[in-house]
Ligand SMILES: NC(=O)c1ccc[n+]([C@@H]2O[C@H](COP(=O)([O-])OP(=O)(O)OC[C@H]3O[C@@H](n4cnc5c(N)ncnc54)[C@H](O)[C@@H]3O)[C@@H](O)[C@H]2O)c1
C-alpha cells in the first residue's frame with residue numbers, strides 16, 4: 042500500500058507559513074491543525090503550520106515522509122446527532138528536524154509572514170534549564186528553543202514591532218502564557234541578550250494563556266489495518282478525536298481579527314479576558330474524573346472510559362464522585378455546572394472512540410497532584426470532612442502502583458523516581474517489612490510527590506490505609522459496593 046503523501050492525495054492546497062508549532066503530537070494535530078484547516082477553508086486566513094519537535098526527531102521524519110498530510114477522524118455527537126467525519130488535514134507545510142536542520146529554523150525566524158506560535162509540550166515542557174545555552178543547536182528545553190527563535194527574529198527585523206509574534210501555549214497548566222513568557226524573559230537575562238531584545242519581547246509579542254479541551258485518543262491502533270484498507274493508503278499519522286472542542290484564549294480583543302475563529306464558524310473557540318473559570322471547571326470535572334476513575338475502574342477489570350461510565354458499579358461511583366465531591370468545590374452557577382457535567386458524562390460515553398484508561402494513567406501521580414489533590418483539599422476546607430470517594434480513588438491509585446491486576450502485570454508509566462519508590466514500598470510490604478498503614482504514611486508524607494505533607498490532613502492516612510487493607514483482603518469491587526450503599530443510606534445516590 043502507498044504511503045499518504047502529496048502524490049497519493051492530490052487535493053491539497055498550499056499556504057504561506059504563518060504558524061510555528063512546537064509539538065507534533067496527536068493532540069495538536071487533531072485540534073490546532075484542524076482549526077487552521079477550517080480557518081483556511083472558511084476565511085481569508087491563508088496560513089500553514091511549520092512543526093518542530095520539542096524533543097527527539099523521529100516523528101518529524103514521519104511527518105515529512107507524508108508531506109505533512111494526515112487523516113483525521115472526528116467521531117461523536119454534534120448538535121445531538123451521531124457524526125463520524127473523516128478528512129485529510131493539509132495545513133502542515135513541513136516539519137523541521139532541529140537536530141539536523143537548525144539553519145532552517147533560524148531561516149524561518151526571518152520569514153516575514155510568520156506570526157503565530159503554538160505549543161503542547163505536556164505539563165513538563167514549560168521549564169527553565171540553566172544548562173541550555175544560546176549557542177546550542179538546539180537547546181534542550183522548549184522555552185530555550187523559543188527564546189533563541191525570537192532572538193533570531195528580533196535580529197533579522199532589527200526590532201520591528203510589527204514582526205513580533207502571538208504566542209499561544211496549550212499546555213494544561215495554570216497561566217501557561219504567563220509562565221512561558223516568564224521563562225523566555227529568564228533566558229533573555231541568562232544569555233545576556235540585551236535590553237533592546239527584552240523590550241521588543243515585552244512590546245511586540247503577545248503571550249496568551251489558553252485552555253484546550255478535546256478528547257483525542259490518538260492513533261487507532263486496534264483497527265488501523267482495516268481503516269487503511271478502506272482508505273486505500275498507509276497513514277502512520279492517523280488520529281482519532283471526538284467532535285467536541287473548546288479553546289478559550291485569554292487575550293486582547295483585536296486577536297479575533299487576526300485569528301477569525303468566529304467568522305470560520307468555530308463556535309467552541311473564543312477570546313476571553315479571564316480563563317480561570319473555564320480552566321478550574323474543566324480540570325476538576327473532566328480531567329479530575331478521568332484521573333480519579335482510572336485506578337478504580339482499571340483494577341475492577343475495565344479498560345476504557347466508556348466501559349467505566351456505563352458499568353453499573355463504577356458508573357455510579359464516577360457519577361457520585363463528580364456530583365457529591367467535585368462540584369461542591371466549585372463556585373460557578375449550579376445550572377452551568379450541571380450542563381457542563383452532563384456534557385462531560387456524555388462525552389465519556391462516546392460510543393465511537395476507545396479512550397483507554399491505561400493511556401490516561403500515564404504520569405498518574407503528578408496528574409493526581411494537579412487535578413485531584415486541589416479538590417480533596419478544597420473539600421476538606423469547605424466541609425471539614427474527607428471526600429470519601431476521592432480518597433478511595435487515591436487509595437486505589439496507590440494500589441495501582443503495586444503493578445498487578447489479578448495475575449496480570451500493569452504496565453506502569455511514570456517518572457523513574459516514582460516507579461522506584463512504589464516498587465520498593467510494595468516489595469517491603471510483600472516481605473512483611475512494612476504494614477499498609479506505614480506504606481500509606483510514607484507515600485502521603487512524601488513532599489516531593491505532592492508538594493506538601495498529606496499526613497497533615499486529619500484522618501487521611503487512616504482512611505487510605507483502611508481502603509488499602511480492604512482492597513487487599515476483599516477486592517476492589519466489594520469496597521466500591523460499600524461506598525455506593527453508604528451513599529444511598531445517606532440519601533445521596
Ligand atoms: N490527548 C488528549 O485528549 C489531550 C487533550 C487535551 C490536552 N492534552 C494534553 O496534551 C499532552 C499530550 O499530548 P498528545 O496527546 O498529543 O500526546 P503525544 O505523546 O502525541 O505528544 C506529546 C508531545 O509533548 C512533547 N513532550 C513530552 N514531554 C516533553 C517534555 N518534557 N518537554 C518538552 N516536550 C515534551 C512530545 O515531544 C510531543 O510533542 C498532555 O499534556 C495532555 O494533557 C491531551
Ligand SMILES: O=P(O)(O)OC[C@@H](O)[C@@H](O)[C@H](O)[C@H](O)CO
Nearest residue numbers: 253254255256257328331401403
Ligand atoms: O492527555 P493526558 O495524558 O494529560 O490526560 C488524559 C486525559 O485526561 C486528557 O487527555 C483529556 O482527554 C483532555 O484533557 C480533554 O480535553
